[in-house]
Amino acid sequence: MDPVIIVGAGPVGLTLALALARQEVPCVVLDEGPGKDEPRAARTVVLREDTAALVERLTGVPLARAGARWAGWRSMRRKQVMREVVFDGNEPAPLHIAQHVLTGALRAALTGERLVKVAVESRLDGIEQEPSGVTAHTRGPKGTWWRGSFLVGCDGPRSTVRKLQDIRFPGRTAVERHAVAALRTELPWHDEALLHRLPPWRMSGPSAGEVTARPLPDGVWRLDWLLPPGKDLVTPELLLTRIRETLAGWAGGTTPPYELLDTGVHTVHHRLARRWRADRVFLAGDAAHLLGALGTHGLDEGLRDADNLAWKLALAWHHGPHEALLDSYQTERRAVVAARLRAADQALPLLRGGAGLRAVVPGSSRGHDALLTEGHLGRGQLGAPGTYADSPLAPQLLDGQTPVETPLGAPVTDVRVTAEDGTFVRLRDRLGRGALLVVLIAPGTGVWERKHWVGAGIMPQLVAQVTALPHPAELLVAESYPGAAAHTVLLVRPDGHLVTALGGVRPADLYAAAEATVGGPVKAQAEAGASAGSH
Numbered sequence: 019m020d021p022v023i024i025v026g027a028g029p030v031g032l033t034l035a036l037a038l039a040r041q042e043v044p045c046v047v048l049d050e051g052p053g054k055d056e057p058r059a060a061r062t063v064v065l066r067e068d069t070a071a072l073v074e075r076l077t078g079v080p081l082a083r084a085g086a087r088w089a090g091w092r093s094m095r096r097k098q099v100m101r102e103v104v105f106d107g108n109e110p111a112p113l114h115i116a117q118h119v120l121t122g123a124l125r126a127a128l129t130g131e132r133l134v135k136v137a138v139e140s141r142l143d144g145i146e147q148e149p150s151g152v153t154a155h156t157r158g159p160k161g162t163w164w165r166g167s168f169l170v171g172c173d174g175p176r177s178t179v180r181k182l183q184d185i186r187f188p189g190r191t192a193v194e195r196h197a198v199a200a201l202r203t204e205l206p207w208h209d210e211a212l213l214h215r216l217p218p219w220r221m222s223g224p225s226a227g228e229v230t231a232r233p234l235p236d237g238v239w240r241l242d243w244l245l246p247p248g249k250d251l252v253t254p255e256l257l258l259t260r261i262r263e264t265l266a267g268w269a270g271g272t273t274p275p276y277e278l279l280d281t282g283v284h285t286v287h288h289r290l291a292r293r294w295r296a297d298r299v300f301l302a303g304d305a306a307h308l309l310g311a312l313g314t315h316g317l318d319e320g321l322r323d324a325d326n327l328a329w330k331l332a333l334a335w336h337h338g339p340h341e342a343l344l345d346s347y348q349t350e351r352r353a354v355v356a357a358r359l360r361a362a363d364q365a366l367p368l369l370r371g372g373a374g375l376r377a378v379v380p381g382s383s384r385g386h387d388a389l390l391t392e393g394h395l396g397r398g399q400l401g402a403p404g405t406y407a408d409s410p411l412a413p414q415l416l417d418g419q420t421p422v423e424t425p426l427g428a429p430v431t432d433v434r435v436t437a438e439d440g441t442f443v444r445l446r447d448r449l450g451r452g453a454l455l456v457v458l459i460a461p462g463t464g465v466w467e468r469k470h471w472v473g474a475g476i477m478p479q480l481v482a483q484v485t486a487l488p489h490p491a492e493l494l495v496a497e498s499y500p501g502a503a504a505h506t507v508l509l510v511r512p513d514g515h516l517v518t519a520l521g522g523v524r525p526a527d528l529y530a531a532a533e534a535t536v537g538g539p540v541k542a543q544a545e546a547g548a549s550a551g552s553h
Contacts, residue, residue, distance in 0.1 A: 021046050021135075022331060023154050023166035025142050025179050027053070029063075029117065030303030030320040031172030032124035036076040037328035039133040041452040043335045046135045046164055048156055050173075053125070053138040055118040059200035060280035062240050063117050063317045064232070066396040066403065067110040068429050068514065071446050072325055073120065077127040084123065085115025086234050089209040091395060093387050096216050100387040103395065112396060114211075114232050114240075117317070137164075142178045145169065145299065152298045168331055170300045172324075175287070177305035183296040189289030189359075193311045193366070195245040196284045197252045199261055202237050203276035206268055209233050213390060219267035223256045226370070229264055230313075230394070238279065245283075252283050286310040288359050294348035302327060307355045311362045312369065313394030313401065319358075322403070323351050325450070329512035332452050333489075333536060343537030346411050354404025361399040365389050403429050406515055413517065413534035418524035422508070423501030424516045430508070435494040436463065445494065446514065454491040454517075454532055455510040456484050459502045463495050476505065476523050483525045487532045488539065511535055 022038055024031045027049035035045045065073070065081075074081050088111050091103040105111035128134050137160065144155035154164045171179025180187060212231045221227075221243075228244040243260055245252070258278075266273040289308040294301045303320030310316050327347050334340045369386050392398030406412065407427035424430055432446045435457060448455055458480060484493045499508065502519065509517040509531050518531045533539060 019335060020151050020165050020167045021133075022335065023048065023152065023164055023169040025154070025169065025171050026173035026177075026303075026305070027051065027125075027136065028172060028174065028303070029121050029124060029317060030324050031170075032121065032128060033073065033076060033321055034170060034172060034302065034324040034328055035134045035136075036124065036127055036131070037324055037450055038332060038335075039131050040076065040450055041329065041332035041336075042133065043332045044133040044135075046137060046166065047128075048140045048142055048154065048164070049136055049138045050141040050158070051138065053136065055121050055125075057116070057118045058280055058282075059116060059234075059238065060198045060240060060282045061117045062114060062200075062232070062234065063120060064315050064394075064396075065113045065115070065318050065321070067112070068403065068432075068446070069318050069321045069325075070113040071432070072321060072450070073123070075447065075450060077123045079123045079127070081113055081115060081120070081123070084119045084235070085113045086209070087111040087113055088211045088233060091211045091213075091391065092207070093213040093391055094215065094217075095387065096218050101391055103391070114234055116234065142173070142182075145179065145182045147297050147299065167335055168298045168300065170302055170327065170331075171305045172303050172320075174304045175289075175308055177301065179299065180291060180301055180305050183293075183299055185296065185301070186292045187289050188292070189287060189308065190363075191287050192247075192285050193288050194286040196242040196286075197245055197257055197260065198243075198282045198284050199241050199257060199278065200234070200238060200280040201241070201261065201276045201278045203239060203265065203274055204237065205231065205239065205265075205274075206270075211394070213387075213394060215387070215390075217264070217267055219263060221263055222259045223250075223252075231268075242284070254281070257281055288363065290352070290356055290359060294352055295344065300327060300331075300347065306352075307359075309355065309359055309362065311393075312365060312390060313392075315396075318396070319355055322354075325513045326351055328450070329452055336452075340537055342410065346409060346537065350404075350406045350409050350411075353408070354406075357404065358400065362393070365400065411511075411517075411535050411537060413531040416518060416520065416524075416527040416531060418520045418522065418527040420503070420506060420519050420521035421501065422499060422506065422516075422519045424519075426518065427515055429514050430510050430516050431500050433496050433499055435496045437494060438492065445496070445510075448492060448494060449510075449514045450512060451492075452490065452512055454487065454489055454512065454535065455494060455508075456480070456487075456491050456528070457494045457496055457499070457508040457510060459497075459499050459504060459506040459508070460495050461497055461504050463497060479525075480507070480523050483523060483528055486525075487529060489532055489536045491532065509535070 021044035139158045140156040146153045216227045226244040226246045230242045262273045287308045302323040393400035405427040507520045
């Protein structure tokens with residue numbers, strides 16, 4: 019069968035290629051550039067814990083060494099500390115990393131990957147589809163035709179794939195603008211991110227009165243100044259003045275020594291593609307959505323696109339067309355991103371509307387700060403990972419369903435589990451292999467070797483049931499899981515989202531949930547796809 023064609027060699031495209039290769043699906047990555055990225059210290063990304071774990075799982079690189087996990091978060095208004103968050107085991111820290119470092123780790127992991135071919139200096143200019151596959155044409159020194167089973171456009175905001183498929187990309191332009199600087203210096207605090215609203219010192223030039231400082235490794239900080247609406251030019255002289263004023267304000271009046279590494283202007287747009295699928299062509303990342311106001315981070319959502327799509331494409335590649343499953347990619351991911359965009363657009367007038375509301379609503383400043391913190395830290399409506407509770411893949415209400423702390427359709431909590439070979443691993447380490455995960459909660463098993471309990475109690479019955487499921491599944495055993503009683507059985511998708519939690523071994527419920535998760539009976543789907551392709 020033909021490989022999957024991935025257009026775009028940014029973090030989303032490279033992540034998708036690695037995720038597919040881990041599931042034995044060959045890929046061709048069309049990279050219009052030379053195959054390397056220009057280092058830009060001011061171009062950084064913030065990843066939630068689980069998306070950082072996804073990249074670490076695919077690359078084998080401990081990203082915490084290449085980026086920075088913050089010790090805490092503080093937000094201030096004028097001279098007052100409004101909110102403080104300490105990151106620990108109960109509050110995982112986000113990862114802040116330069117984008118070129120992240121992309122470099124992904125590219126390095128692809129080196130020598132037998133199932134992935136990266137074609138550099140290959141710019142897409144044509145797509146042709148037919149029932150059995152898709153053909154892409156590239157121009158450049160190595161311009162040629164490429165034949166694929168599916169094609170995924172990960173080619174950014176100006177996506178050629180989206181334009182060639184005539185998919186509209188409505189939304190709002192220049193929702194926010196930020197002046198950005200990356201510099202090496204010492205600030206009065208260490209390893210803590212800071213959001214400072216209405217700082218007490220006067221800023222030169224246009225200012226909306228908000229500055230964010232985010233630490234990076236080696237004493238480097240990224241500073242962002244929110245700019246007022248409009249197109250006022252941010253000159254180098256103005257930016258240098260802004261840097262000196264801000265550092266002096268934080269240091270008590272004297273500008274500390276600093277080394278300026280990089281600058282830029284970051285403009286936030288809010289856009290959402292009307293469709294994310296056109297037959298065998300899909301969109302992911304910035305080609306499908308743009309978001310980023312109020313601290314939300316588009317790349318994090320783009321990596322979730324790749325994680326969601328990879329296992330579905332892999333199943334279709336190995337077992338034949340599976341339309342319900344492939345359609346669910348757009349349904350699930352577009353709904354999640356649309357909800358975040360709506361939440362940001364509703365909050366923006368309140369947060370950026372001036373002093374009027376603050377004067378009328380008591381305590382509104384703290385409410386504003388809470389909203390901003392949610393966005394920056396990946397929590398709440400503005401930032402938390404989306405759930406797929408209303409997914410077309412969600413099973414009907416099951417008699418044996420039981421509540422746990424993780425809502426249905428949400429990412430599972432990472433816990434220690436015992437694998438089938440008796441080794442202790444993290445639950446997240448078993449994701450992304452194409453198999454469903456069945457997790458039995460069995461207190462006390464962690465202190466005994468697997469051979470002592472694998473044939474006892476309900477285990478033999480559960481082993482037989484997992485073997486009989488309509489899709490490959492791996493059985494894992496955990497000592498505990500948040501909110502789960504003993505003998506609870508969790509069914510987890512390959513991308514780490516909870517399908518259901520059952521109270522004990524319930525063969526009919528487990529089978530029905532697994533079948534729904536892969537979009538219905540695989541054999542029937544494949545036969546329907548083959549019949550459609552023959553006409």
